[in-house]
Amino acid sequence: MTKQTGLRIHITGVVQGVGFRPFVYGLATRFQLNGWVRNTSAGVNIEVDGEAAVLDEFTKALLDEAPPLSLIDELTATPQALNGFRGFEIVHSEAIADAFQPISPDVSICPDCLRELFDPEDHRYRYPFINCTNCGPRFTIIKDIPYDRPETTMAPFPMCGTCASEYKDPLDRRFHAQPVACPDCGPKVWLEIVGANGRSPLQRNVAILETQKLLGQGKILAIKGLGGFHLACDATNAAAVSELRRRKLRVDKPFALMMPDIATVEKHCFLDETERELLKSIARPIVLLQRRPESPIAREIAPRQDSIGVMLPYTPLHYLIFDENAQFDALVMTSGNLSEEPIAYTNEDARERLSSLADAFLMHDRDIHIRCDDSVARVVEKGIYPLRRSRGYTPFxxxxxxxxxxxxxxxxxxxxxxxxxxxxxxxxxxxxxxxxxxxxxxxxxxxxxxxxxxxxxxxxxxxxxxxxxxxxxxxxxxxxxxxxxxxxxxxxxxxxxxxxxAENGLAGDERVIGVALDGTGYGDDGNIWGGEFLLADYAGYKRVTHLEYFPLAGGDAATKRPSRTALGLLWQLGLDWDANLASVQDQCSEERMALRVQLERKLNTPLTSSMGRLFDAAAALAGVRQRVNYEAQAAIEFEALADDTEMGSYNFDGSNAEIRVRAAIESLIADSLNDVPIPVISARFHNGIVNMVAEICIRLREKSGLNTVALSGGVWQNRYILTRTLKKLREDDFEVLIHRQVPANDxxxxxxxxxxxxxxxx
Known part of the structure; x- marks a missing residue:
C-alpha cells in the first residue's frame, strides 16, 4: 500500500460566492480524499489526506477545473503529517482579523437558471430572483466578509425547506449560494402605479404583465435592478423617449438600451464577433454599436450620432419583462435619477426622487447595499475598451x-x-x-x-x-x-x-512616452492642461511638449459654449472673427464686443492646452455645434460625422516646445468658408491629430531612446483617432499601451x- 501523507492548501483570489467549496468537495470525492475545506476572510483553506501522487493530481485539478466565476491568484500547498481524517466535509467559515479577499462582481443569470425560469415544471418557474452559485447578485448585496448569508441583504429571508436542502447539499449547484431563494421564502416583486389613489400594488406575475402593458402603451417605468433603478420606456416610441428626456432633464445625451437577445441586436445594429461575445459575457456591459440605418429605434435615443449603447438582459426580472407577452423588442434602460444626481437604489429614495419621472414603479424587497451603475464599453482592435467600469466588473x-x-x-x-x-x-x-x-x-x-x-x-x-x-x-x-x-x-x-x-503591468523602473489628451486637468503652472506629451514613470515625469495655450473666456462656462472657445482660440492666434463663421454668428454683436474686452483685459480667461477644448473649437468653427448639453458633445458629434475615406489632413506643427495649431485652424476655416462638407473637414482635422501624435512620438524616441507609448485621457475614447494612431505608431515599430481594464477617461x-x-x- 502506498504511503499516505497530509497536505494543507491556501488559495487566494475570487474564490468565495462562486461555488468554490462544492467544487473542492466534488474533486475530493472524485479523488477519494479525506479532509475539509473552509472559507476564511483571507481566502479558502483546504486540508486533505491521501497518496502523494493523488494529492498532486488534486492540486493540479484545483487550478485546471476551477468554477467559471472564480479566479485563483495564488495557490500555496504545504506538506504536513497525516491527520487521519474520515470522509470529506465543508466546515464553517472563519473570520480572521484584518484579513481580506477579492469579491465577485454581480453577474448575469446563468443558462441553467434561465432554463428553469421558463420551465413550467420547475419550482422557481417565473421567479424573478432565481440564482445559483454561478450567477446573480454579489457585490451589491454584500455587507461584510466572509461572504455568508448573514452578512448580505438576504439575511431577512429565512430559507424554506426546499432552499435549505439545496443550500446544504455539497453536490447541488445552489450549495452555499448566499442569495438562494424561491417563491415560498424569498424576495417579492410588485408594481406601484403613480397616482393610484390608494389602490393596492399589483403583486408577482400580475405586476410583470402590467409592466409590459404599460411599457407597450408608451409609459415610463422605474424598474429596480441589481445596483439601482432604471427608467425604462419603449425605445421605438419617439414620443415616449422625448417625454423621458423632458422629465429627466437630459436634453441630448444618449440613452442606453436593452434588447432581449443577440438576434434582436443584429436587427438594429451592426455586430462583429468580439462585440457579440462582449454583449453575451457574464458582465453584460452596455456596448457601443453602430446602428443600422433601417432600424426603427427612435432617433431621439442618440441625437446626431450613428452609434447606440446596447446591453442584453442580465437579471431574471429583465428576461420576464421581455418574454413572449412583450409588445416591444427594445427598451430604454437609463439610470434612475434626475440629471447629475446619483442613481436611486432604495425603494424610499426612488419614490421620493423618481415620482415625477415615472408613471409606475416595479419594486422588490431585496435591499441593495451599495448602488452600482451599468458598465459601458466598446470594442477596439478585437478587445474590450472600457468607458465606464462598474456593474459586472467592480470590485474585481x-x-x-x-x-x-x-x-x-x-x-x-x-x-x-x-x-x-x-x-x-x-x-x-x-x-x-x-x-x-x-x-x-x-x-x-x-x-x-x-x-x-x-x-x-x-x-x-x-x-x-x-x-x-x-x-x-x-x-x-x-x-x-x-x-x-x-x-x-x-x-x-x-x-x-x-x-x-499599471494596468499593463509595467514595473517601476520602466519609462514611457505618455500621450495624455483630455478636457481638463490642473497643471503644475496653474493652467488647465490637456494636450500633454510626457516622459514618465511612477516616480515622476517631464512635460516635453504640449498644445499651445489659448484662453477660455469664462473658464468652465466656456465648456458649455464651444463658440466662445472657438473665438478665444482665434483671438489668441490673431485670426479674424469672420462674420460668415458659424461661431461668430452664434454671438450677437454685444456678446462679441464683451467677449473681446474680456479677452483683451484677461478677465476670467484661464489658459488651457486642452485637446478636448481644441476639439470643441474645431467642431464649432466647422459648424457642428456652438452650444453643448453634456460633456464632449461637440467632439462626439464631430467624430460621428468624419468621412472614413478622406485621406487629407490639416498640419499641426509639433517641432517646438509647444504644438502650433495656427496652420491647421486656418485650413479648417478656409474649408468651412468654401463650403467643403463637414465630414471632410472632420476627417482632415482628425487625421492631422493622428499625424501630429505620431511625428512627436518619433521625435521623442530619437531624443530619449524610449520606444513604449502609453495613450490615456478621455480624448482617446475617440475611436477614429485611437484606431488610426495605434496603426500608425505600430507601423513605426512602437510598443503601444492602451486601456483594457479601466477607462482612459477620469x-x-x-x-x-x-x-x-x-x-x-x-
Missing part, C-alpha cells in the same frame, strides 16, 4: 506588478471612481459620477467606507488630484486632519499615464494616483 481587482501599502486614491471630480489598495491588489470602485453636488459626494463617502471595511484597509496615505478646488481634494485634507494620515497630491495627467502603465484616474503614491511612499 487590478493586479499590480509590485506590493503596495494600504492606500486610498480619491480619483477625479468628473466620472469619479476611487481606488483602495492592499498588498498587490488595486480595488477600483464602481462608477460614482460627477462630484458636483452633496448627494454624489455622500455616495462617494459611503462607497469609500464600504470598501475600507470590505477589504480591511486603514489607509496609510490618501492620494488625490492636485486641483485645489476639487471636492475629492477637500475630502482628502479633512481625512488627513481627522485620521492623521499622509496625503499625496498627484498631477492629473501623470496619473492618467500611470494608470495605463474613471480610471484613481488607479494611476494609487500607483504613483505607492512609489512616492517607498
Amino acid at each position: 481587482p487590478i493586479k499590480l506588478p509590485w506590493e503596495v501599502p494600504a492606500l486610498l486614491a480619491t480619483g477625479a471630480e468628473l466620472k469619479n471612481a476611487f481606488c483602495i489598495t492592499n498588498q498587490k491588489y488595486a480595488f477600483l470602485s464602481h462608477h460614482i459620477g460627477d462630484l458636483e453636488n452633496y448627494e454624489t459626494l455622500q455616495s462617494f463617502e459611503e462607497g469609500v467606507s464600504h470598501f475600507e471595511k470590505l477589504f480591511r484597509v486603514k489607509p496609510e496615505a490618501i492620494a488625490y488630484d492636485a486641483h485645489p478646488n476639487y471636492l475629492t481634494t477637500r475630502y482628502a485634507q479633512e481625512r488627513t486632519e481627522r485620521d492623521n494620515v499622509k496625503t499625496v497630491a498627484i498631477q492629473h495627467h501623470h496619473a492618467h499615464i500611470a494608470s495605463c502603465m 474613471g480610471g484616474l484613481a488607479l494611476g494616483q494609487a500607483a504613483i503614491a505607492s512609489w512616492k511612499l517607498k
Whole structure:
C-alpha cells in the first residue's frame, strides 16, 4: 500500500460566492480524499489526506477545473503529517482579523437558471430572483466578509425547506449560494402605479404583465435592478423617449438600451464577433454599436450620432419583462435619477426622487447595499475598451506588478471612481459620477467606507488630484486632519499615464512616452492642461511638449459654449472673427464686443492646452455645434460625422516646445468658408491629430531612446483617432499601451494616483 501523507492548501483570489467549496468537495470525492475545506476572510483553506501522487493530481485539478466565476491568484500547498481524517466535509467559515479577499462582481443569470425560469415544471418557474452559485447578485448585496448569508441583504429571508436542502447539499449547484431563494421564502416583486389613489400594488406575475402593458402603451417605468433603478420606456416610441428626456432633464445625451437577445441586436445594429461575445459575457456591459440605418429605434435615443449603447438582459426580472407577452423588442434602460444626481437604489429614495419621472414603479424587497451603475464599453482592435467600469466588473481587482501599502486614491471630480489598495491588489470602485453636488459626494463617502471595511484597509496615505478646488481634494485634507494620515497630491495627467502603465503591468523602473489628451486637468503652472506629451514613470515625469495655450473666456462656462472657445482660440492666434463663421454668428454683436474686452483685459480667461477644448473649437468653427448639453458633445458629434475615406489632413506643427495649431485652424476655416462638407473637414482635422501624435512620438524616441507609448485621457475614447494612431505608431515599430481594464477617461484616474503614491511612499 502506498504511503499516505497530509497536505494543507491556501488559495487566494475570487474564490468565495462562486461555488468554490462544492467544487473542492466534488474533486475530493472524485479523488477519494479525506479532509475539509473552509472559507476564511483571507481566502479558502483546504486540508486533505491521501497518496502523494493523488494529492498532486488534486492540486493540479484545483487550478485546471476551477468554477467559471472564480479566479485563483495564488495557490500555496504545504506538506504536513497525516491527520487521519474520515470522509470529506465543508466546515464553517472563519473570520480572521484584518484579513481580506477579492469579491465577485454581480453577474448575469446563468443558462441553467434561465432554463428553469421558463420551465413550467420547475419550482422557481417565473421567479424573478432565481440564482445559483454561478450567477446573480454579489457585490451589491454584500455587507461584510466572509461572504455568508448573514452578512448580505438576504439575511431577512429565512430559507424554506426546499432552499435549505439545496443550500446544504455539497453536490447541488445552489450549495452555499448566499442569495438562494424561491417563491415560498424569498424576495417579492410588485408594481406601484403613480397616482393610484390608494389602490393596492399589483403583486408577482400580475405586476410583470402590467409592466409590459404599460411599457407597450408608451409609459415610463422605474424598474429596480441589481445596483439601482432604471427608467425604462419603449425605445421605438419617439414620443415616449422625448417625454423621458423632458422629465429627466437630459436634453441630448444618449440613452442606453436593452434588447432581449443577440438576434434582436443584429436587427438594429451592426455586430462583429468580439462585440457579440462582449454583449453575451457574464458582465453584460452596455456596448457601443453602430446602428443600422433601417432600424426603427427612435432617433431621439442618440441625437446626431450613428452609434447606440446596447446591453442584453442580465437579471431574471429583465428576461420576464421581455418574454413572449412583450409588445416591444427594445427598451430604454437609463439610470434612475434626475440629471447629475446619483442613481436611486432604495425603494424610499426612488419614490421620493423618481415620482415625477415615472408613471409606475416595479419594486422588490431585496435591499441593495451599495448602488452600482451599468458598465459601458466598446470594442477596439478585437478587445474590450472600457468607458465606464462598474456593474459586472467592480470590485474585481487590478493586479499590480509590485506590493503596495494600504492606500486610498480619491480619483477625479468628473466620472469619479476611487481606488483602495492592499498588498498587490488595486480595488477600483464602481462608477460614482460627477462630484458636483452633496448627494454624489455622500455616495462617494459611503462607497469609500464600504470598501475600507470590505477589504480591511486603514489607509496609510490618501492620494488625490492636485486641483485645489476639487471636492475629492477637500475630502482628502479633512481625512488627513481627522485620521492623521499622509496625503499625496498627484498631477492629473501623470496619473492618467500611470494608470495605463499599471494596468499593463509595467514595473517601476520602466519609462514611457505618455500621450495624455483630455478636457481638463490642473497643471503644475496653474493652467488647465490637456494636450500633454510626457516622459514618465511612477516616480515622476517631464512635460516635453504640449498644445499651445489659448484662453477660455469664462473658464468652465466656456465648456458649455464651444463658440466662445472657438473665438478665444482665434483671438489668441490673431485670426479674424469672420462674420460668415458659424461661431461668430452664434454671438450677437454685444456678446462679441464683451467677449473681446474680456479677452483683451484677461478677465476670467484661464489658459488651457486642452485637446478636448481644441476639439470643441474645431467642431464649432466647422459648424457642428456652438452650444453643448453634456460633456464632449461637440467632439462626439464631430467624430460621428468624419468621412472614413478622406485621406487629407490639416498640419499641426509639433517641432517646438509647444504644438502650433495656427496652420491647421486656418485650413479648417478656409474649408468651412468654401463650403467643403463637414465630414471632410472632420476627417482632415482628425487625421492631422493622428499625424501630429505620431511625428512627436518619433521625435521623442530619437531624443530619449524610449520606444513604449502609453495613450490615456478621455480624448482617446475617440475611436477614429485611437484606431488610426495605434496603426500608425505600430507601423513605426512602437510598443503601444492602451486601456483594457479601466477607462482612459477620469474613471480610471484613481488607479494611476494609487500607483504613483505607492512609489512616492517607498
